[in-house]
Amino acid sequence: MHGLTTAAALVATAGYVLAAPSALVPRKTFQVSQIAKGKVFINGPTQVVKTHQKYAKLGATVPSDAAAAAAAVQSGSVAANPEQYDESYLCPVSVGGQTLNLDFDTGSADLWVFSTVTPSSESTGHARYNPATSGTLKSGYKWDISYGDGSGASGTVYADKVVVGGVTATSQAVEAATSVSAQFTQDTDNDGLLGLAFSSINTVTPQQQTTFFDTVKPTLAKPLFAVDLKKGTAGSYQFGYIDSSKYTGSITYTSVSTANGFWQFTAGGYSVGTSTTTSGSISGASIADTGTTLLYLPDAVVKAYYAKVSGAKYDSTQGGYTFPSSSTLPNFNVNIGGTVFTVPGSYIKFAPVSSTTYFGGIQSSAGIGFNIFGDIFLKAVYAIFDESQSTPRLGFAKQ
Numbered sequence: 001m002h003g004l005t006t007a008a009a010l011v012a013t014a015g016y017v018l019a020a021p022s023a024l025v026p027r028k029t030f031q032v033s034q035i036a037k038g039k040v041f042i043n044g045p046t047q048v049v050k051t052h053q054k055y056a057k058l059g060a061t062v063p064s065d066a067a068a069a070a071a072a073v074q075s076g077s078v079a080a081n082p083e084q085y086d087e088s089y090l091c092p093v094s095v096g097g098q099t100l101n102l103d104f105d106t107g108s109a110d111l112w113v114f115s116t117v118t119p120s121s122e123s124t125g126h127a128r129y130n131p132a133t134s135g136t137l138k139s140g141y142k143w144d145i146s147y148g149d150g151s152g153a154s155g156t157v158y159a160d161k162v163v164v165g166g167v168t169a170t171s172q173a174v175e176a177a178t179s180v181s182a183q184f185t186q187d188t189d190n191d192g193l194l195g196l197a198f199s200s201i202n203t204v205t206p207q208q209q210t211t212f213f214d215t216v217k218p219t220l221a222k223p224l225f226a227v228d229l230k231k232g233t234a235g236s237y238q239f240g241y242i243d244s245s246k247y248t249g250s251i252t253y254t255s256v257s258t259a260n261g262f263w264q265f266t267a268g269g270y271s272v273g274t275s276t277t278t279s280g281s282i283s284g285a286s287i288a289d290t291g292t293t294l295l296y297l298p299d300a301v302v303k304a305y306y307a308k309v310s311g312a313k314y315d316s317t318q319g320g321y322t323f324p325s326s327s328t329l330p331n332f333n334v335n336i337g338g339t340v341f342t343v344p345g346s347y348i349k350f351a352p353v354s355s356t357t358y359f360g361g362i363q364s365s366a367g368i369g370f371n372i373f374g375d376i377f378l379k380a381v382y383a384i385f386d387e388s389q390s391t392p393r394l395g396f397a398k399q
């Protein structure tokens with residue numbers, strides 16, 4: 001974890017003593033340097049390569065290990081393609097050289113895929129990972145996950161190469177499904193999930209495995225990823241860098257609790273409509289979850305929102321708030337970290353459930369245990385999942 005608890009970080013650098021203008025006597029030195037808590041860490045390999053390049057005129061050659069290590073400083077971007085109604089977003093990932101479209105999920109921590117070990121009755125229409133090509137079985141390892149919507153999957157575990165937007169994990173735990181629930185079988189756009197929550201909730205036994213992000217984090221230019229989801233068109237995820245062209249204004253950061261394994265934060269005041277002076281406040285813990293479609297908020301907030309939509313009602317047969325197809329929905333404004341972010345009403349007019357009725361993008365979090373800032377919110381912002389500080393933090397900016 002980049003959030004080292006000690007202020008000191010052992011920085012191993014290849015020190016060079018300039019014995020004579022044309023000779024460099026390479027020898028490894030180790031130094032322990034105190035880094036003030038909360039400072040961003042330097043990248044050793046990059047410093048070494050810069051030193052060599054500086055002395056190149058003296059005949060210095062970059063030693064292969066430093067060059068290799070420097071080359072390991074990686075970053076990249078991958079498209080996030082929406083399903084119909086932005087139900088979820090799928091990203092192309094190379095798993096053992098095979099391209100699968102995966103649902104990147106900051107609400108879970110397992111990378112699992114449809115595979116040749118998934119019964120064909122459950123995997124027809126899906127791209128399937130074949131571990132025989134380049135996978136190494138982790139003998140005796142199993143996984144089993146169940147999601148909040150009642151879906152789930154389970155299976156066995158391999159180690160294989162996984163590439164996301166050019167960022168490479170040479171040996172990533174790839175969880176091959178031997179069983180998947182009907183919801184996954186039916187969604188043939190989805191070939192599996194890539195979890196981006198904290199590895200503390202990874203379900204693999206007997207040894208928990210790291211997420212793709214945790215696996216590549218030490219090699220990333222910056223230990224962070226950023227999320228740019230969009231309404232009705234392709235967005236993207238960046239690993240290792242923030243793309244300043246994807247947001248306007250400044251990024252507002254807010255602290256994260258990792259206690260439950262989620263990117264959990266505290267939201268503040270909210271308002272409905274065009275007034276950005278917030279009225280009530282959003283009680284309880286909230287999580288940023290790219291794997292959840294909607295925005296789940298406390299009952300009181302949801303009631304206050306739909307009170308402004310004529311004809312809106314809680315429809316128990318649909319399992320949530322619905323309103324007439326002719327409705328124009330008000331904006332939803334929420335204060336996070338001191339900045340008010342606006343979700344346009346058009347984003348909350350989520351999807352038709354009949355010719356006359358729409359299902360709302362804001363629903364109640366009652367019974368879940370926390371509020372979920374899912375895709376309805378995330379497509380209104382540029383979100384930074386940042387582990388560059390002493391503790392993880394979330395950043396939000398307007399897009």
Ligand SMILES: O=C(c1ccc(-c2ccco2)nc1O)N(Cc1ccccn1)C1CC1
Pocket residue numbers: 107108109145146147148149201202203262287289292368372
């Ligand atoms: O679906 C999940 C979810 C993700 C991962 C895990 C899990 C179990 C074991 C490891 O991870 N369990 C979940 O339930 N939602 C969203 C959600 C939606 C509705 C109700 C409850 N939740 C988690 C992120 C909050």
